[in-house]
Amino acid sequence: MLEILFSSPKEARTIYAIFRSIRKEFLSELQLINDELIKISPKSWDVSLEQIVIPGFIQFILEYKEHQFMLSILKEEYYFVEEIEQQQILQIANSIIDGERTDIPRIQGLCPRDEVLKETLGMFLKPELNFSFASFQKFRLHQYIARLREYVEVAIEEYKLEQEYQSFIQSLRDYQCEQKSKLERISIVHKEGYVVYDDNKQHLSDDQLTAYVDQGFIYQHPMYIDSNLLAPLVSIAPKEIFVYTNDSIDGMIQTIQNIFQEKVRIHSLAEFT
Template identity: 45%
Template structure:
């Protein structure tokens, strides 16, 4: 028999619900006292049920109901983020690393052992028949490797959060610059091909790199706390066009996204193929 005690009744209820989702065998039975204790009755001849049923169920319970609580505790207590909105943003970023959406740039590779492996290893080493324990004590004393992995993901998330905050401040600073800046050119056509951006004026005449450098406001670059790209962003902000027609085959490109965030309603986004059509239509119009 295994007895698990909880500090919170709600946790006991949740784990019992997870257990009961597994089919009760004659050799394995889960009971809940209605308060804070779950009892697992196991036939001594079927101890493998711990591996095949109890441990997978408890691992699922950890992921569904406990992991976010641990992550938020790390965010709040280890890194002192007390604002609920900030906590939720960092938590969301931590999940993006956990789910593999973001690259772990510190290790430069995927983690060798999964969080699931750490939990199952700890439970395998700890659980046996005729044991009675506090779930909170198990969390505190037996899951060191698992919690260290969560700490790693929170660190990555906070690094990313700080970068995004700096980026948003940078964009807002450039927006403020645009408010009072007179337009040097009313319209810019911007052609994005692979990693290259080519500038055209309102008459579809290409603006050379030399001409762009002459248009750049040097004080704009010097006064920015963050690096401002001198080939795309600096010319665009310096010119401050009333309208930008941006033609691209990759709207998810980082620079394209930054231009969208910066110029907002001034930007008109089109597919790459539309550039040639627009240029041809303009040429026919002026003939």
């Protein structure tokens, strides 16, 4: 018999419901006693461990405890106390965990956290074991918590980069809004690169674009600004920008949209005449 003691009735009821939802009647008997003690009497230990106990624990930890763990890491180890910051960083961490940010080198090749938990539980759980979940959490989850810490650290780095990017965008937005427009309209044709045209659809060469750049502003700017396209656009401060592209999610195009906002019109390449 496996006995697990919980200090929180809510946690005990939650994991008991999980065990029941995945239980095979002929494999295990389950009991919840006084909303604090779960007893599992497996008819086949190996099968019950593989099909009920370990999957149930993993589901409980990932769905009900992981957010709490990461929040504790943020507050106690990295001293993020503002709720808005916490939410934004944890949102980034969750997107990393869910595989939405695969381009971050540091997280590539990391063993999935459910596999970490599976290995930990497999080494710990034994027949006729009595333990408290609080002790298990404190003494046995070091490897899993270390994995979460890696995700949190990467999320903090990404959060800071995004904050810097937003500050960068806002400074360019403010600057171009203060400038007198040197050209009413700019057209940008995006294929393999970016080709710029003036009000009359006349091609603007690199030298012509460079001539518009306010070198003083670019020099003083704390972040790198693309000197071939973005710097001339901000210095020209056009009232309208027509972008012709078949890839509207291109990074540079999105940056132009973020800076110039309602001044930007996106069209397909086929519409450029």
